[in-house]
Amino acid sequence: MIGMREAILKELAEKNTLLTPGAWKYLDSMDKPLHVVRDMINSSKELPFPVGRDCLVSFVETAEEPSDTPIKVPTKSCVESLDVDIVCDITGNSLCTGELSDFTGHFLNRFEKLRNILSRRREAKGVMNIRSVKKRKGDARIIAMVSDVSTTSNGNKFLTLEDPTGMIRGFVSSESEAFEQEIIEDEVIIAIGRIWEKKNGYDTTLSIDNIVRPSVPKNGRRMISDFDGKVAFISDIHVGSTTFLKDKWENFLNWMESGTDGSEDIRYLVIAGDLIDGIGIYPNQEDELEIKDVYEQYRVLGEMMKRIPSHIKVIAIPGNHDIVRNMEPQPALTEDVQKLFPKNVTFCGNPSMIRIGELKILAYHGGSINDLSDLLTGVDSDEPCSAMREMLERRHLVPVYGKKTPIAPEKEDLLVIEEVPDVFVTGHIHKTDVKTHHNTIMINASTWQGQTDYQKMRDIQPDPGKVVLYDPSTKKAKIKQC
Ligand SMILES: [Fe+2]
Numbered sequence: 001m002i003g004m005r006e007a008i009l010k011e012l013a014e015k016n017t018l019l020t021p022g023a024w025k026y027l028d029s030m031d032k033p034l035h036v037v038r039d040m041i042n043s044s045k046e047l048p049f050p051v052g053r054d055c056l057v058s059f060v061e062t063a064e065e066p067s068d069t070p071i072k073v074p075t076k077s078c079v080e081s082l083d084v085d086i087v088c089d090i091t092g093n094s095l096c097t098g099e100l101s102d103f104t105g106h107f108l109n110r111f112e113k114l115r116n117i118l119s120r121r122r123e124a125k126g127v128m129n130i131r132s133v134k135k136r137k138g139d140a141r142i143i144a145m146v147s148d149v150s151t152t153s154n155g156n157k158f159l160t161l162e163d164p165t166g167m168i169r170g171f172v173s174s175e176s177e178a179f180e181q182e183i184i185e186d187e188v189i190i191a192i193g194r195i196w197e198k199k200n201g202y203d204t205t206l207s208i209d210n211i212v213r214p215s216v217p218k219n220g221r222r223m224i225s226d227f228d229g230k231v232a233f234i235s236d237i238h239v240g241s242t243t244f245l246k247d248k249w250e251n252f253l254n255w256m257e258s259g260t261d262g263s264e265d266i267r268y269l270v271i272a273g274d275l276i277d278g279i280g281i282y283p284n285q286e287d288e289l290e291i292k293d294v295y296e297q298y299r300v301l302g303e304m305m306k307r308i309p310s311h312i313k314v315i316a317i318p319g320n321h322d323i324v325r326n327m328e329p330q331p332a333l334t335e336d337v338q339k340l341f342p343k344n345v346t347f348c349g350n351p352s353m354i355r356i357g358e359l360k361i362l363a364y365h366g367g368s369i370n371d372l373s374d375l376l377t378g379v380d381s382d383e384p385c386s387a388m389r390e391m392l393e394r395r396h397l398v399p400v401y402g403k404k405t406p407i408a409p410e411k412e413d414l415l416v417i418e419e420v421p422d423v424f425v426t427g428h429i430h431k432t433d434v435k436t437h438h439n440t441i442m443i444n445a446s447t448w449q450g451q452t453d454y455q456k457m458r459d460i461q462p463d464p465g466k467v468v469l470y471d472p473s474t475k476k477a478k479i480k481q482c
């Protein structure tokens with residue numbers, strides 16, 4: 001396929017265009033991809049830039065079979081409608097058996113992905129592996145995974161640091177700069193300090209002065225030039241619950257239908273999970289359910305979604321209340337649920353990197369936000385963006401394993417934030433929060449559920465009925481109250 005890809009790229013380059021990742025994926029499933037591309041080129045005066053999946057599909061569907069017969073490519077519609085390319089979607093890619101050996105592979109993959117990101121940082125100059133560094137004296141720096149953190153009686157910290165070559169003890173004095181940055185288990189860092197040789201019964205130790213996280217770049221702000229219109233973000237609809245806010249939802253649908261007051265600019269609507277309330281999610285949930293059948297909950301939502309104008313593309317990921325496995329990453333909702341929704345709804349996994357032209361949206365339901373607020377003093381679950389910032393800094397959606405967020409130990413760790421998104425959206429917390437961290441806008445999208453008994457018990461006030469509207473050309477967001 002590599003030679004084939006080059007040939008395709010070359011022919012398209014002559015026409016000043018290229019294919020989107022979604023279009024490539026579609027071509028991969030074809031017998032004669034080069035023929036298809038050639039036929040498309042021959043039958044069209046001008047091709048859109050880039051050529052998206054929709055464009056290829058509509059070409060192939062109009063063509064009976066690849067031939068020399070000129071066929072008109074529906075160029076205009078391809079240009080008008082940017083296609084939604086889903087990258088990193090875990091649907092169909094979840095093959096793990098859950099055996100213990102999977103964890104070793106999973107953590108090794110996590111380490112390698114994060115090491116690659118860290119290696120690009122200027123602070124990585126001069127890093128050595130643990131086996132080599134243990135033979136040295138003086139200054140040292142390593143890239144390592146923190147496998148254990150403990151606090152001494154004097155308030156200093158001991159870490160266990162690992163890489164594939166070995167293990168070393170790390171010491172963080174309460175007076176050091178490194179101490180200020182809350183180090184948690186399973187994160188991958190550059191540790192900079194000095195080696196203390198093995199003596200007085202202590203193992204070789206790296207005394208750490210500074211730590212560096214993978215983080216996201218501060219400079220090099222990307223401009224999105226191919227986007228006209230806005231992206232709307234909502235989450236946590238919880239259809240089926242007695243606390244589902246019908247009035248606010250009705251206001252939302254009326255506004256979307258009206259095509260006025262800002263809704264006319266919306267081209268995409270992203271829903272960050274918990275589409276329905278589900279059943280059996282927490283004890284005695286039945287008492288708070290108006291619709292006690294999950295398929296009926298989806299059917300009702302599907303009917304309501306028909307009121308969203310069909311030119312708006314809707315992208316939905318699942319959350320912990322939806323009927324997919326509870327372990328993250330979660331696959332997209334199944335076909336039998338998808339068929340209850342109108343055609344303009346695309347279902348993706350949790351998490352997913354959604355590409356719309358140049359725009360990159362990382363959508364994650366947000367299961368780990370509560371874990372991070374329990375662990376880190378700088379994180380407050382009332383302000384979910386504070387947790388999202390820590391995920392971006394650590395380039396991982398669930399930085400600590402073994403807390404309340406269940407992780408499936410896939411061979412490839414799909415929860416690593418490999419690419420820096422323009423927009424990072426979560427839900428789950430039932431708050432509305434919008435902030436920026438370096439070049440990424442973080443959005444915790446609002447809910448359509450009122451206060452539940454569980455939230456009442458814990459004095460949690462939801463912030464429902466809001467739509468976050470993001471304009472990729474200005475990189476600014478506004479909040480619309482419904
Ligand atoms: Fe929720």
Ligand SMILES: [Fe+2]
Nearest residue numbers: 274319320428
């Ligand atoms: Fe949730």
